[in-house]
Amino acid sequence: MINSEAPIPLEAYLLVASILFCIGVWGLINSRNAVRVLMSIELMLNAVNINMMAFSSYIDGDLIRGQVFTVFVITVAAAEAAVGLAILLSLYRNRTTVDMESFNLLKW
Amino acid sequence: MNIVSSTQQICFLILTIIIIGGSLGVVLINNIVYSAFLLGGVFMSVAGLYLLLNASFVAAAQVLVYVGAVNVLILFAIMLVNKREELKPIKGLKIRKFFSGIVCGGLLLLLFRVDITTKWSLPGPKAIGEEATERIGEHLFTDYLLPFELASVLLLMAMIGAIVLARRDIFIDKAQINIQQQNLIDNSNNIALIDQSED
Numbered sequence: 001m002i003n004s005e006a007p008i009p010l011e012a013y014l015l016v017a018s019i020l021f022c023i024g025v026w027g028l029i030n031s032r033n034a035v036r037v038l039m040s041i042e043l044m045l046n047a048v049n050i051n052m053m054a055f056s057s058y059i060d061g062d063l064i065r066g067q068v069f070t071v072f073v074i075t076v077a078a079a080e081a082a083v084g085l086a087i088l089l090s091l092y093r094n095r096t097t098v099d100m101e102s103f104n105l106l107k108w
Numbered sequence: 109m110n111i112v113s114s115t116q117q118i119c120f121l122i123l124t125i126i127i128i129g130g131s132l133g134v135v136l137i138n139n140i141v142y143s144a145f146l147l148g149g150v151f152m153s154v155a156g157l158y159l160l161l162n163a164s165f166v167a168a169a170q171v172l173v174y175v176g177a178v179n180v181l182i183l184f185a186i187m188l189v190n191k192r193e194e195l196k197p198i199k200g201l202k203i204r205k206f207f208s209g210i211v212c213g214g215l216l217l218l219l220f221r222v223d224i225t226t227k228w229s230l231p232g233p234k235a236i237g238e239e240a241t242e243r244i245g246e247h248l249f250t251d252y253l254l255p256f257e258l259a260s261v262l263l264l265m266a267m268i269g270a271i272v273l274a275r276r277d278i279f280i281d282k283a284q285i286n287i288q289q290q291n292l293i294d295n296s297n298n299i300a301l302i303d304q305s306e307d
Binding site: 006007008010011012013014015016018019020021022023024025026027029030031032033034035036038039040042043046049050053054056057058059060061062063064065067068070071072074075076077078079080081082083085086087088089090092093096097098099101 | 112113114116117120124127128131132134135140143144147150151154157158160161162163165166169170173174177178181182184185186188189191195196198204205208209212213215216219220223224228229230231232233234235236240243244247248252255259262263265266267269270271273274276
């Protein structure tokens with residue numbers, strides 16, 4: 001099951017990525033500072049990137065399609081960070097707080 | 109066990125420890141500035157993992173975009189919204205954290221199980237190593253051309269949207285000045301004089 005030829009098995013990369021993803025999910029749920037929520041999203045995106053890079057190197061070694069998708073994910077993450085922080089700034093101007101519990105603007 | 113593989117394993121262990129410890133610090137440390145710097149460390153270690161996976165181009169892109177752009181942007185945001193505020197305590201916060209921890213632990217166990225029990229089709233084709241950059245360029249301009257162009261449009265939209273959202277609203281003041289000018293046609297040549305006379 002575990003490939004003994006490679007010095008680091010594929011499963012090790014996937015384990016690190018899943019730990020990182022779960023830490024990101026926990027931080028996304030439990031953070032009360034809005035900036036920390038954005039940081040948790042970045043952690044989750046990085047976990048997914050590690051997965052795709054590991055698959056691209058171990059299973060798809062000649063056509064590295066996972067690396068192309070990782071480049072796309074990095075692009076989208078940059079755009080997301082810019083827009084998210086702009087939304088955060090305008091929320092802070094209106095509410096003068098970054099507490100996630102006080103942002104109920106979309107509550108019906 | 110030759111020296112190459114043991115060096116790779118040692119590097120992998122160190123990078124893993126930095127990634128997991130740093131991400132725990134990002135989530136758990138109270139001071140958000142420390143969290144942001146630890147996030148930069150996590151991004152750098154992830155770039156190190158990419159180097160171990162024979163992907164130097166994506167490692168460089170990771171350092172440039174994540175550490176150089178996203179992390180700096182987050183630090184700017186922290187500086188702009190940095191107000192020492194005591195968050196109001198809400199009841200049941202400990203229970204909420206505990207249950208979400210259980211849920212995340214369950215998700216982690218599920219992912220571990222999928223990871224270990226799945227028979228990955230190994231060994232795959234041999235990694236091409238240094239030709240990866242050329243291959244990425246070929247992919248970007250042949251079979252992934254549409255996502256590439258969409259990414260450029262997305263970046264443009266995100267840039268314009270961020271500017272529109274984050275700029276201070278000065279339209280209102282100008283509109284008021286225009287109304288003042290329309291009301292006071294006689295003294296319309298100098299707004300500063302009008303303001304002084306009103307004071």
